[in-house]
Amino acid sequence: MFIDETILKIVSGHGGDGAVAFRHEKYMEKGGPSGGNGGKGGSIIFIARTNENTLLPLRYKRIIKAENGENGKIKNMTGKSGEDTIINVPLGTQIINNKTNELICDLTIADEPVEVLKGGKGGRGNAEFANSRNKAPKFSEPGGPSEELEIRLVLKVLADAGLVGLPSVGKSTIISVISECKPKIASYHFTTLNPNLGMVQVSDGRSFVCADLPGLIEGASSGLGLGFQFLKHVERTKVIIHVLDGDKIEGNLFNDYETILNELKIYDENILKKGQLIVINKSDSPHFNDNKNNFIKDYKNKYKEEPEIIIISAILNEGMDNLIYKIADLIDSENEKIEIVTSEESFKEYKFVSDEEKGKGFTVTKDYENLVYVVSGPIIDELMRTFRQDNQDSVLKFAKTLKKLGVEEELKINGCQNGDIVRIGKIDFEFND
Ligand SMILES: Nc1nc2c(ncn2[C@@H]2O[C@H](COP(=O)(O)OP(=O)(O)OP(=O)(O)O)[C@@H](O)[C@H]2O)c(=O)[nH]1
Ligand SMILES: [Mg+2]
Numbered sequence: 144m145f146i147d148e149t150i151l152k153i154v155s156g157h158g159g160d161g162a163v164a165f166r167h168e169k170y171m172e173k174g175g176p177s178g179g180n181g182g183k184g185g186s187i188i189f190i191a192r193t194n195e196n197t198l199l200p201l202r203y204k205r206i207i208k209a210e211n212g213e214n215g216k217i218k219n220m221t222g223k224s225g226e227d228t229i230i231n232v233p234l235g236t237q238i239i240n241n242k243t244n245e246l247i248c249d250l251t252i253a254d255e256p257v258e259v260l261k262g263g264k265g266g267r268g269n270a271e272f273a274n275s276r277n278k279a280p281k282f283s284e285p286g287g288p289s290e291e292l293e294i295r296l297v298l299k300v301l302a303d304a305g306l307v308g309l310p311s312v313g314k315s316t317i318i319s320v321i322s323e324c325k326p327k328i329a330s331y332h333f334t335t336l337n338p339n340l341g342m343v344q345v346s347d348g349r350s351f352v353c354a355d356l357p358g359l360i361e362g363a364s365s366g367l368g369l370g371f372q373f374l375k376h377v378e379r380t381k382v383i384i385h386v387l388d389g390d391k392i393e394g395n396l397f398n399d400y401e402t403i404l405n406e407l408k409i410y411d412e413n414i415l416k417k418g419q420l421i422v423i424n425k426s427d428s429p430h431f432n433d434n435k436n437n438f439i440k441d442y443k444n445k446y447k448e449e450p451e452i453i454i455i456s457a458i459l460n461e462g463m464d465n466l467i468y469k470i471a472d473l474i475d476s477e478n479e480k481i482e483i484v485t486s487e488e489s490f491k492e493y494k495f496v497s498d499e500e501k502g503k504g505f506t507v508t509k510d511y512e513n514l515v516y517v518v519s520g521p522i523i524d525e526l527m528r529t530f531r532q533d534n535q536d537s538v539l540k541f542a543k544t545l546k547k548l549g550v551e552e553e554l555k556i557n558g559c560q561n562g563d564i565v566r567i568g569k570i571d572f573e574f575n576d
Contacts, residue, residue: 147298149198150241152206156184156225158263158286161271162215165279176279178269179216181286184262185209185225191250193352195233196337198298209260212286215268225262234340234352235301235379241293251301253352259294263287266529272536280536284529300338302354303474305380307407309399310358312388313424315339316457318355321467326355338376345471346464353470354380361402364409374410381477382418383407384470389435389454390428397441418473420453422466427456507553515564515571516557518550527568551576 159181166174187209210225238247238259248257266284273280306314315326315335322341339355356373364374377383385403387396400421407414423435435454442450453469455462505520526544531537545551545567554565554574563574 147198148295149202150293150295151201151204152291152293153187153230153260154206154208154291155187155260155289156209156211156262157289158182158184158265159212159214159222160285161266161268161283162217163269163281163283164217166218176269176273177217177219178283179218179220179222180268180271181215181265181284182212182222182224183265184212184287184289185227186258186262187260188227188229188256188258189236189238189248189250190229190231190256191234191236191253192231193234193253193340193342195231196300196339198232198236198296201230201232201296209262209289211289212262212265214286215266215283219268219270222265224265227262229256232296233298233300235299235376237297237299239295239297241295247292247294260290260292263289272540277536277539282531282534282537288528299379300340300354300356300376301352302340302376302380303351304382304384304470305354305356305377306384306386307356307359307377307403308386309360309388309403312358312386312399313457314355314358314386317386317422317424317455317463317466318353320457320460320463322353324355338373343467343470345467349471349475351471351474353384359403359406361406364406374406377407377414378411380417382420382470382473383414385419385421387421387423387434387438389423389425389431391434392430395441396423396434396438397445400438400442418477420469420473421450422453422455424455424457426454426461427459505548505550505553507550507557507559509557510566515566516554516559516574518554518565518567522548523550523567527570530568530570532570 161181162178164176164178166177187207207228207230209228212225213222215222232250234250234253236250238250239245240247247259250257264287266286269280269283272282306317308314318339318341319325322343324339324341326335326339335355335357338357341353341355342350343353344350354376356376359373385400387399404415423431423438425431435452438452439450453462453466455466457463505518505523508517508519510517526541530541555576559565559574561574561576565572565574
């Protein structure tokens with residue numbers, strides 16, 4: 144079965160702790176500080192690939208972790224960084240926060256790494272804290288925490304052109320001829336179960352990504368056959384290539400064409416605004432001429448105009464260059480419209496917060512009920528994480544950082560005076576200018 148959605152927990156690696164160490168040198172009672180920094184934790188990175196076509200390999204994984212950074216060592220040796228974990232997924236996979244439904248990222252560019260969870264920073268060793276006034280600091284920084292997230296991966300194949308049609312019309316054969324993609328086509332019919340993507344090179348230098356989609360049948364839009372779950376992939380292709388079976392013995396091609404149009408329309412009317420081409424395949428068949436002529440007649444009857452059709456024989460590799468050119472031209476004209484039809488996307492925009500942005504803010508508020516001033520913000524959280532109340536060095540560094548950040552100034556502006564209580568993190572301090 145085709146798996147196009149899966150839930151997964153991802154966890155980045157935490158950073159290694161900085162070390163506290165001192166050199167032991169001959170004839171010296173106490174050498175300088177020499178605790179090395181901790182290594183950085185591994186990140187979780189996603190890369191969209193055109194040669195992946197299902198999320199199946201991830202289906203049975205509950206949790207994917209990146210490596211932790213190693214702790215810093217003596218003699219100023221930095222701990223080893225944790226390896227990043229790279230997760231390859233099909234092009235067009237969306238990563239959604241499963242708790243909040245926010246769209247974290249839409250992997251629409253092939254081979255581009257996207258860091259979804261950052262590994263924790265390595266903590267600094269005590270050697271880094273030495274300065275002229277404190278030559279032998281006895282503290283180091285713990286490693287940054289790991290991050291974790293429950294995500295839902297949803298695959299909506301992303302291709303420039305999508306081949307649509309009833310089963311057995313020759314879609315997989317076409318993609319195998321025009322691209323490097325070689326789906327299974329048995330001499331006895333083998334139905335495509337997963338969309339296949341192939342990169343098509345046009346001889347004039349252009350290229351496009353083409354999707355061979357599983358066949359649709361009447362009723363697909365209401366869940367019949369395999370088709371329904373693939374209709375959503377059609378939403379994401381720029382142009383639609385209707386493939387009709389020139390070898391058909393019973394029924395007629397115009398009905399087939401209308402059936403597909405109707406299923407697409409019921410699923411989402413916007414799909415029909417996309418550029419479309421009609422291809423009749425199997426021109427080598429003895430039934431081809433009758434099928435083609437009947438199609439033209441019926442089409443003219445209904446639409447009062449001559450259809451533009453492209454004739455090919457995928458199996459004999461005939462008419463394929465013309466087909467490739469026509470698809471590339473249609474994609475170009477569609478690109479000019481720059482009207483990408485998107486689906487029901489009700490996701491909120493997700494914003495990655497950079498370290499700089501995190502580091503900018505703190506706020507001072509007055510809690511009138513408890514008569515304390517409250518200092519909070521991401522930079523304060525970070526500061527509190529490494530603050531050691533029982534360590535004189537750490538307290539000193541803490542006070543200096545607060546001053547440098549302008550927290551003292553901001554408290555005064557807000558009316559804070561000597562003797563008032565200031566709450567930072569979970570600790571209450573007495574303000575002393
Ligand atoms: N005579 C003839 N047979 C063809 C041609 N192209 C494909 N076929 C045959 O048609 C049958 C179906 O081809 P596929 O490419 O698997 O068809 P499909 O549209 O991908 O089918 P689904 O995956 O079920 O939707 C196979 O036996 C092919 O060999 C052609 O140009 N001429
Ligand atoms: Mg197929």
